[in-house]
Amino acid sequence: MSNRRFDNRVWRWLASVYEVCRREFSLVFHDEGVIIFFLVLCAVYPVMYSLVYNTEVARDVPVVVVDDDRSASTREFARALDATSELCVTHYVANMGEARRLMNEHACCAVLHFPAGYDRDLMRGEQATVEVFCDMGLVLRYKQVLTAVTGVQQDFNTRIQKEMLSVVPLSMPQNTISNEQVALGNTAMGLASAVLPAILVLVLQQSMLLGICMLHGGSRERRLVNRGNDPLEVPAGVIASILGKSLCYLMIYIVPTVYVLHFVPIFFDFPQNGRLLHVLLLSFPFLLATSFMGQALKVFVNDRESTFIAIVFTSVVFVFLSGISWPRYAMSALWLAVGNVVPSTWAVEAYIAIQSNGATLAQQSHAYLMLWVLCGVMFVFAYLVERFLCRRRYRRMRHYAKRDAQALLREEYRHQAVDITEDRPLDTP
Amino acid sequence: MKRGFVQLVRRPVFYIIMIVAPLLCSFFMLDLMRQGVVQRVPVGIVDLDGSSISRSIERNLGAMQNVSITHHYRGYQEAISAVQRDEVLGFIYLPAGLEHKALSGQDPTVSYYINYAYFTPASTQYKGFKTITLLANGAIAKTTLEATGLLTEGGVSAMLQPILTRVHGLNNPWTNYSFYLNLSFVPCLLALFILLMTSFSIGTELKYGTCREWIASAGGSIEFAVAGKLFPQTLIFTSTGWMIQLLMFRVYGLPLNGNVWNMIVAMPLLVLACQAFALTMMCITPNFRYGTTLSTLLGVMSFSFCGFSLPSDSMYAWVHALGNVMPVRYYFLLSIDQALNGIPLYYSRYYYAALVAFTLLPWCLLWRLKRECINPVYVP
Structure with missing residues (x-):
């Protein structure tokens, strides 16, 4: 019951x-x-x-070049940067002041500066420097600039090393240890x-x-x-x-x-x-x-x-x-x-x-x-x-x-x- | 105006939405990223070599700020499974025979596996792993080159890296995440609150059918009615906004490189522009719910389509255009100019003008709201 x-x-x-x-x-x-x-x-x-x-990444971030060296090798570097998918060289200007004005006017996001003596250093076998100044308003743009510049730099370095090694009688391999990145999850x-x-x-x-x-x-x-x-x-x-x-x-x-x-x-x-x-x-x-x-x-x-x-x-x-x-x-x-x-x-x-x-x-x-x-x-x-x-x-x-x-x-x-x-x-x- | 004040005083929920919630949310965002830079990402290591080179790579990694080795794994499978279990966010794989191959010039490969599903720590890991592997590579090459005796020490570094690039992040060289993100997200949150509050308080009049009295209390003029109702809110939101700015720039030390007054003036402009935007939405749409829904939708979406993370010009053109109709986008652009970069006011003139233009926009459309108020229709 x-x-x-x-x-x-x-x-x-x-x-x-x-x-x-x-x-x-x-x-x-x-x-x-x-x-x-x-x-x-x-x-x-x-x-x-x-x-x-959906576009996922930023492409063709505008960059201005200030070339104080005006040599074939600086122009080559700039051209190579322009050719990357990340960057796009929009202006060549005479000095940093002009570049700065363009940056203030939001016409570019980064300035690439070749100091005088770039080519000379390179030919002498000394280290040549490229300065890049990047606006930090958007980190994604900064990342693109960094990626493109580092990539071009490494390509150039590899090539120059090869040329140097062909002159110097050394039998050193290009890379002693290579490295590779594998992206997991979000490939x-x-x-x-x-x-x-x-x-x-x-x-x-x-x-x-x-x-x-x-x-x-x-x-x-x-x-x-x-x-x-x-x-x-x-x-x-x-x-x-x-x-x-x-x-x-x-x-x-x-x-x-x-x-x-x-x-x-x-x-x-x-x-x-x-x-x-x-x-x-x-x-x-x-x-x-x-x-x-x-x-x-x-x-x-x-x-x-x-x-x-x-x-x-x-x-x-x-x-x-x-x-x-x-x-x-x-x-x-x-x-x-x-x-x-x-x-x-x-x-x-x-x-x-x-x-x-x-x-x-x-x-x-x-x-x-x-x-x-x-x-x-x-x-x-x-x-x-x-x-x-x-x-x-x-x-x-x-x-x-x-x-x-x-x-x-x-x-x-x-x-x-x-x-x-x-x-x-x-x-x- | 009196009506607006009375309404504000009587409803405690208004205080919460206009003062407590925005301040709490801003505090949350700023405090969450207080450290600024993601450091010590937990990573694993798979060392199948156990040689002096592999151990020195491990030691160097352990000494870096970017990553911290929390786990050792015996093999690839174990490490991958640890990533899937969220135990670590990535790992470095040192293959067997690493030292032997490196010294005999057989070019071994060190791989690092990074979980890019978490974007920010992934970039930090990448930096750490890349640096360490390059350094290891450089150290071996340097020893080999110096042993030949053909090059001086300077010559060796020129040999290893003929071109050196220095990338300077202007005004945020640490790539401080909080500096970058909160400069846009915190004002956007405030803007969201303003949009919600404005449409809600006008909608209440429509809903309770009291809008005729509302207009009557303003002497039959919709302009005065709206101004009187919203002006008290403008005052409160502006002071909340200033408190948020104080929190951002003074307490949490976000960069303020321009004139302080440029940002202080921008705040009431943002508040007015957002109120005007919500008002425009209420004028355009036929009723309370659609107006609120539209304001909310745009307010929430503006975190994405205003281009705070992905640049606007990389988006589809229509998304870019949509971003341009939100007031907070202009506040974001001007705060990059005036707070982060501190450039002359002249260059941000259009952004200030845009905020003012937003404020003027609804005055041309108020007749629609008036018509609606005189014949209120409440759709639940």
């Missing part, structure tokens, strides 16, 4: 989870704003970001392939947070005009309500996840060394933790539009916490700890390892485990928020509304600091 009663309760609980989930589906798909966040944002953002960075060594994997993960997280908060804002607005009750809410326990909603978000996110994490890298030729199965297994705890996090963060959102000001700027913070720009090992303990509680940090780390470096999920077990730990932590937060903040607020709202139907709206207007005159009807939102 007691067993059957227990069974009944379990069934009823499961039914309420299902009901919450079904209602949430209908809420999502009847809300244009949420659809924009959940689906349109996921579809459009990655593409726009990829297009912005194009491009900016897009480095940054975009992190952005892709972040897009999923942020869009979900925005959507969840907007749904909550909508629900609260309905409560305001309905005496503290949300007519579209399904009566359910705290846990059932949280789980039901998360279930709904996870199901909706199946398509965006596969699209963003699997197909976008294919479209734009980003690293794609991971197996889809591992990516999907990884994204499950990630999205679950995110959905709980959204239900915890919703406490900061009172109406639909404050979603924007509460959530949007965190994207930038989360990107940097994930360590894609400034590496995590170099962060101070404080920021490391803050990063640890954001799901995207671990998801970005594991996703990059899987997708760029071809790791298996087993090799990223630490990040994976941390995501599950975060699921637990975020669930507790969401529970506390729903149970002790939101539901208490709703009770208070109903209590006030019982006494005066207009009290809630009046309070809301006062809170929004909207001045209302007495003869205005209070039914606008």
Whole structure:
């Protein structure tokens, strides 16, 4: 008998989870704003970001040459620089003053200076010097200048060494030890392939947070005009309500996840060394933790539009916490700890390892485990928020509304600091 | 104007968005990269030779600032797996027979494997590995050449490196990452807050249908209504902006090589330009949500398409063009000129002018907002 009663309760609980989930589906798909966040944002953002960075590197950075030597060898060096894909010699000028003026006018990004006596030193078998002055406004340009100049220098050195060795009777090999660089992960060594994997993960997280908060804002607005009750809410326990909603978000996110994490890298030729199965297994705890996090963060959102000001700027913070720009090992303990509680940090780390470096999920077990730990932590937060903040607020709202139907709206207007005159009807939102 | 002030005073969320959050975010960005240069990247070493040369390479690597050898691996597979586990960010591979081949002139190859999925530490590693291998190479060659007795010491270095290039990074010779990144990202964050706040506060009037009263309180003039509403925010944002500048240039020591006043004046111009930009978006789009969404979208995307990391002229032309319609791009360009490089104000004249032009832009479009305010339509 007691067993059957227990069974009944379990069934009823499961039914309420299902009901919450079904209602949430209908809420999502009847809300244009949420659809924009959940689906349109996921579809459009990655593409726009990829297009912005798709050129990957800077080419033909403008350079000015100041040639105080005016010899055949300086002209040859400058020509060789011009021929690289990185640089482009735009002007030859008489002195450093002129070069400086061009730089101030933003006509060039670097100045190449051959001091007088360059050719003479070279012919004497002494070391000749080339000075390069580079604007540091954009590090990527500096990197291109450095790469091109070093490359040309090494080519010239090798050739000159050969000539010297043919004169001097030496039997020395060119190189005693060669060296080679092998790029792992991002073999194009491009900016897009480095940054975009992190952005892709972040897009999923942020869009979900925005959507969840907007749904909550909508629900609260309905409560305001309905005496503290949300007519579209399904009566359910705290846990059932949280789980039901998360279930709904996870199901909706199946398509965006596969699209963003699997197909976008294919479209734009980003690293794609991971197996889809591992990516999907990884994204499950990630999205679950995110959905709980959204239900915890919703406490900061009172109406639909404050979603924007509460959530949007965190994207930038989360990107940097994930360590894609400034590496995590170099962060101070404080920021490391803050990063640890954001799901995207671990998801970005594991996703990059899987997708760029071809790791298996087993090799990223630490990040994976941390995501599950975060699921637990975020669930507790969401529970506390729903149970002790939101539901208490709703009770208070109903209590006030019982006494005066207009009290809630009046309070809301006062809170929004909207001045209302007495003869205005209070039914606008 | 009074209405704007009252609204500000009554809503605590406004303080958070206008003062606390921008300052906290700026502090976050600046403090995160306090060290400025990425150092001591954890790397591994695979030494299959175990000779005196391989050990000296290892010692030299260990003495470098760029990398720090945290792990030794027995083979390539083990090292690659460590990279996949994020244990190290790269490793150097010294093949068996390195010393023997080097001394007998058989040209062995030392390889270094760098995880370019993390771009910044990868560049640091590259610098470290490249320098060490070149040095090792040079040391052997130098000994060999000097042993012949044909060349003097100076002659040997000329032989090894006939042309020497010196690349000077102007005003940031350390390639300090914080100097470069925060000069653009911190103002861009502030700009994002301004865009959000402006569209939000105008949108609130539209949403609650109180815009008719709003305009009435300004004597029926949309110009006065907008100015009165936004001016208090301008003041607050400007002072927040100055505090951020103080944080950047004084506390965290970002380079300020030009006249201080040029940057101080630029801040209110940026605030006004961003407010005007958001206002223009609200005028162009038909309602609150589209206006806010558009401002937000552009505000967030401007971190990428304003050319803070990848130069604008290397992007597709339409992205470049899009970057040019964001006020913060001009603030970024002028802060490179005035803060980093400290060149005469004359050369940045167009950037200041652009910021002023942004401020003037919405005044031509306000009639649209007025029409909207008189017939408010709230789309949820």
